[in-house]
Amino acid sequence: MEKITSLCKRRGFVFQGSEIYGGLAGTWDMGPLGVALNNNIKREWWKMFVDDREDMYGLDSAILMNEKVWEASGHTGAGFSDPLVEDTKTGERFRADHLLKDEGIEADGLTLEEIDALIIKKGLLSPKGNPLSKARQFNLMFSTSVGAQENIKSYLRPETAQGIFVNFKNVLDSMSPKLPFGIAQIGKAFRNEIAPREFLFRVREFEQMEIEYFIKEENWEEQFELLRQAIVKWNQHIGLSDKNVREFEVPENDLAHYSKRTIDFEYNYPGKGFDELAGFAYRTDHDLKNHQEHSGTKMEYIEPDGSRFVPHVLEPSFGVGRAFTAILCEAYTEDEMNGEVRTYLKLPKHLAPYRVAVSPLLKNKPELVERAREVFTILKKDFGNVAWDDNGNVGKRYRRQDEIGTPHCIVIDFETLGEEDASLKDTVTVRDRDTGEQTRVKIEELADFLR
Ligand code: ATP
Numbered sequence: 001m002e003k004i005t006s007l008c009k010r011r012g013f014v015f016q017g018s019e020i021y022g023g024l025a026g027t028w029d030m031g032p033l034g035v036a037l038n039n040n041i042k043r044e045w046w047k048m049f050v051d052d053r054e055d056m057y058g059l060d061s062a063i064l065m066n067e068k069v070w071e072a073s074g075h076t077g078a079g080f081s082d083p084l085v086e087d088t089k090t091g092e093r094f095r096a097d098h099l100l101k102d103e104g105i106e107a108d109g110l111t112l113e114e115i116d117a118l119i120i121k122k123g124l125l126s127p128k129g130n131p132l133s134k135a136r137q138f139n140l141m142f143s144t145s146v147g148a149q150e151n152i153k154s155y156l157r158p159e160t161a162q163g164i165f166v167n168f169k170n171v172l173d174s175m176s177p178k179l180p181f182g183i184a185q186i187g188k189a190f191r192n193e194i195a196p197r198e199f200l201f202r203v204r205e206f207e208q209m210e211i212e213y214f215i216k217e218e219n220w221e222e223q224f225e226l227l228r229q230a231i232v233k234w235n236q237h238i239g240l241s242d243k244n245v246r247e248f249e250v251p252e253n254d255l256a257h258y259s260k261r262t263i264d265f266e267y268n269y270p271g272k273g274f275d276e277l278a279g280f281a282y283r284t285d286h287d288l289k290n291h292q293e294h295s296g297t298k299m300e301y302i303e304p305d306g307s308r309f310v311p312h313v314l315e316p317s318f319g320v321g322r323a324f325t326a327i328l329c330e331a332y333t334e335d336e337m338n339g340e341v342r343t344y345l346k347l348p349k350h351l352a353p354y355r356v357a358v359s360p361l362l363k364n365k366p367e368l369v370e371r372a373r374e375v376f377t378i379l380k381k382d383f384g385n386v387a388w389d390d391n392g393n394v395g396k397r398y399r400r401q402d403e404i405g406t407p408h409c410i411v412i413d414f415e416t417l418g419e420e421d422a423s424l425k426d427t428v429t430v431r432d433r434d435t436g437e438q439t440r441v442k443i444e445e446l447a448d449f450l451r
Contacts, residue, residue: 001271004328005199011404026196026204033404036353041323042186044350045209049184056182057171061163064154072294073162081137083115084194087126088133095194096135109254140191156190164212165287168299180223182213200321207320214311224282227314239348240330244268258286267326277326278318285310337436345405354406357387359397361413372412375443382447407433
């Protein structure tokens with residue numbers, strides 16, 4: 001993980017938030033290559049879950065919402081808090097369930113009294129070796145106030161899902177979808193995590209990709225299985241190997257009272273082990289019913305025969321940052337090439353920040369540079385994310401592009417100009433990132449070759 005974090009900073013993927021002012025815990029900024037990878041993840045997700053299907057509708061709801069939304073959803077109550085304990089000497093705060101988990105004790109769903117009793121029984125101390133305070137619930141929502149009078153309370157949304165539920169009726173009325181159908185949203189979410197940690201894994205500001213998939217109650221098992229398979233396919237599409245992903249079936253006694261089944265998709269993060277990548281829950285009609293009750297708006301679907309009911313819902317919920325981290329962990333590779341150790345990112349082509357890099361063999365030969373610019377311009381029109389790289393010698397460029405996961409490097413050399421062998425005129429060298437193999441390809445066939 002340390003190697004990946006340092007590569008991310010060195011190569012412009014991820015920077016510490018507000019770094020020049022000493023940072024702000026739990027925030028990270030995406031650099032030029034990070035934002036490219038992040039956008040590719042979101043674009044591929046949208047394509048797979050929305051554009052390529054007929055049963056999905058997109059949405060982009062506001063981050064600030066009426067505070068009643070969070071009362072109805074239960075977020076202002078104890079349901080959205082974590083148990084907090086303090087180091088009684090230093091005042092540092094920790095998540096009690098995480099401290100217990102580090103000791104091999106599963107503390108999900110325990111009451112505060114049960115947590116206190118366990119801490120005493122196990123003689124658990126803070127990481128600095130000091131006694132711990134009693135546990136208390138700490139709500140994770142960031143609150144803010146809206147308007148010049150600052151008298152309207154609001155929150156930064158802690159999930160995108162509620163924006164979907166409150167627009168259920170709008171989508172129904174404007175689009176007339178037939179069940180089953182889903183509403184998908186990608187956007188920022190904010191949680192005042194007690195202890196942000198592990199790079200992008202647990203942060204205070206992050207992005208989610210969520211779907212609420214509305215179904216008839218009697219079909220939930222069949223629909224659950226279909227969506228589960230779609231999630232498996234997604235994990236493969238972003239290059240995660242089957243051995244590093246596992247499905248954790250949340251035991252019945254740990255399920256939220258309204259959920260009939262929840263699967264956590266977990267990734268085997270290096271140095272950390274399996275932990276949540278995405279969640280998938282059958283939430284019954286709990287959310288729509290709550291909003292119906294609190295808002296007085298009917299959340300019903302009407303069948304052609306006039307019968308009405310509140311649909312049930314399946315919720316796949318993905319964190320972009322956790323996918324980003326898993327993708328980098330999976331792609332990070334060290335091997336030996338030409339007797340040298342090299343580091344490269346074996347990113348899938350559709351996720352790599354740059355699809356291809358173009359360079360002239362020598363940057364002080366105008367005829368090479370001119371031809372290389374031509375090739376660059378042609379490919380740029382076609383692929384968009386094409387890098388121009390003429391820094392250092394070719395070997396250095398290859399190493400740099402390998403390290404940021406560029407699948408192919410193209411070099412325009414004297415053979416391209418036809419100066420050495422007329423049969424090679426208008427061909428370029430294409431080097432493959434993973435094998436280092438070089439192929440001569442005609443310029444006019446380059447785009448097809450890459451595709
Ligand atoms: P955890 O148990 O790890 O705190 P959670 O069960 O609270 O996560 P959900 O509420 O199910 O998470 O959120 C859905 C997804 O959003 C998670 O699977 C994860 O990918 C992402 N996510 C949640 N909290 C964070 C966070 N603090 N930082 C980064 N991603 C997060």
